[in-house]
């Protein structure tokens with residue numbers, strides 16, 4: 001999948017650097033040529049010899065290495081690549097990139113390149129969550145830098161949380177997506193997915209059975225066609241896909257906010273199962289069961305309708321807005337009415353009555369309701385449904 005692609009791999013100084021050796025192998029297995037660049041700190045974690053042996057290439061380390069300049073200058077080195085990958089991207093490297101520092105070979109290459117840059121951040125949880133890193137991340141994303149990970153989990157430093165470098169197969173998927181010549185290249189597509197959780201008190205919430213499987217498959221399919229995907233997800237059972245920008249939210253109101261700040265987009269697909277109501281009298285303290293006081297009365301307030309808000313936003317509305325309709329009866333009639341009510345362009349309708357096994361299952365059977373009418377699709381895996389839908393979206397945006 002990466003035949004004839006040349007990847008400049010900048011290996012920063014973090015314990016995750018050892019994974020970049022495996023990354024080198026996996027990228028080469030896909031047919032890519034990998035040109036390794038080691039930062040000074042990177043050399044503390046992997047040796048130039050290992051990086052060079054696995055890449056079957058010279059490893060570049062020093063800006064002032066005249067032999068390198070004679071062979072290939074730093075400008076040329078950064079431009080001869082099809083993609084620049086920084087893995088691990090340390091807090092320090094991200095800070096340099098965000099601020100345009102160029103005081104060593106890696107940072108100079110990053111400033112001099114005219115190619116896309118993909119970073120795989122890896123650092124301690126506190127360092128990742130530090131406002132400075134988050135500011136730098138936002139700056140880099142604004143500059144068009146692609147980001148994969150970090151993952152959440154146990155870290156070498158003994159802490160737990162976000163900061164682990166994305167796993168190698170996920171970085172490879174992000175590289176493939178970044179280099180894809182697919183029809184959605186250069187397009188930004190927003191996808192919402194998963195359920196929302198609406199708190200009752202700090203330990204209880206109201207939710208629904210959405211697994212996030214269809215939204216996740218769709219985000220991956222759009223990514224595979226070359227789209228830049230922003231994936232706004234509630235607490236789903238299925239892990240978000242690699243190679244997309246993931247924004248995690250809990251409630252419907254947070255989801256709306258995340259969607260609005262992710263715009264503009266060329267297309268937006270609302271696959272999330274948003275709770276229609278939230279608990280209006282949710283409390284900050286855990287509700288206590290008190291003998292003889294009976295059961296608490298929950299009051300509900302209506303949540304914002306994200307699909308409707310975006311469909312009717314006028315200026316800045318994505319060119320294509322797609323909603324989902326999970327119905328248990330009269331699917332087509334209800335979906336057609338929903339399309340009109342929401343003001344979206346398409347409704348992807350599915351029958352989620354328990355007999356179909358679709359909710360939480362691996363297959364889906366949908367009907368697409370557009371201005372032209374209703375199209376019935378056969379029962380397919382959620383992945384195949386996603387691929388067909390992504391292809392339809394690409395077709396619509398090409399018109």
Ligand code: C5P
Nearest residue numbers: 270271272274304305306307323324325
């Ligand atoms: O109104 P209903 O929930 O049936 O509509 C389903 C569609 O509307 C889905 O695309 C869903 O993501 C979207 N929706 C939304 N915000 C809500 C409720 C539904 O975006 N509050």
